[in-house]
Amino acid sequence: MWNSIPPLLKGTVVTLELTFLLLVVGLAVGIPLALGQVYGGRGLVLLSSIYEQIFRSIPALVLLFLFFFGSSFIGLNISAFLSAVLALGFRSSAYQSQIFRGAIQSIPQGQMTAARSLGMGKFQAIRHIILPQALRLSLPPWSNEYSSVVKDTSLAYAVGVIELVREGRYIIVRTFEPMIIYITIAVIYFILTYAGNKSLGYLEEKLKVPGFETKGRKE
């Protein structure tokens, strides 16, 4: 039992790396996407909506296979790990864009008008007035996205990324002790999800502007 811990921890590191990169890709694409959907011209709105719809409607596993095997057909030989980061990251960006879009749209329009009338440009207003509030509002739903991304990483095994679940399977194949290994894996996922959500809750508390929080947490 105890000697199964080191390989499982090794797998956990890969799971964490994947989670981190997926969230980074999701953020880096998701925020511009949300801004495009809210403030863009007709073309930009259409483009970002198509992107968002495509990546939200294809099952994660199918996306993984499309990126991994599909990349070969266009002459790119990308690794399993990178295909997982891109496929699941773009997918997360589509979901994240909706979180940010909702948050941006919940800021009263009058604020934009007020900022513009003070002489701010559109992008200055977004940067200094809208985003600081919208991002704070996004934190609670974003922690939801974090929770599902952590677990989505287990799909990456399908294209050959050796993450937590696969490391567990190696041990089961050798020892024929499935229950103890799967319970250990479940505990590790629980810790990852719980710790992440706790940290995000802490961040939310730290960043809150009195009077503008989503809803006071009951202490």
Added chain:
Amino acid sequence: MAKRKMGLVFAVVVLMVLVLGSGVISPAAEKKVYIVASDISWLPFEWKNEAGNYVGFELDVMREIAKLEGYRIEIKDVTWSSIIPGVEAGKYDIGASGVTITGKREEVVDFSEPYWKSDQAVLIRKDSGLNIITALSEGRTVGAQKGTTGADWIQINLIEKGVKVELKLYETYSLAVLDLVNENIDAVLQDEPASRASVAKEKAIEIAGIIVTGEEFGFLVKDGDPYGLLSKINEGMKKLHASGQWDKLVAKYFGE
């Protein structure tokens, strides 16, 4: 305006770092290391040992041949069902995973000389009171690994002939065995060597009998063998047989 560009630049930079940082985009033409794909969950042919190394009969054969023929390999663990598609797509160069040579598979990949003969074993629970006939008769649920010749055998020789058994497919062979132990299915059909290995580990199951299918395993490469690997693999196997190394590996992994 500058702010919008910042966001775009940031996104582009992140992607660039990901792509370049992992150093994975390489033109398919220059090959220094050949990638061997295997579903590493099939004792004694391939598994991961406690020290964290990929071991097993086929992997050792692959390593020995590479040494003899002077090329380098990297062994990759992939799902069974993506071995042939991956070799076809050029993701992997060699498939080494107890793949039975069949006409259908030969249409899409090229096989080496056969290196192993195998039949299908029928696994049952010791306490089930079944035998090889009753385990495969009407109303039973039989498990097999997805895309294997065992699964094909059930489909062709039972289901298509009107025997109403239920075929349950699993991503890995060990999951099928687990479901058998857990009494969710009545029997598992799988190649004989792997079945023997699992019977040695799992006390609740036994081999009810062998279905002689006379299958032969081969290593496989992309259709047309673009890197001329098959002649090297076949040559390497000959050398291993001649030097007695082959028999040593068989004894090491199959005992007896």
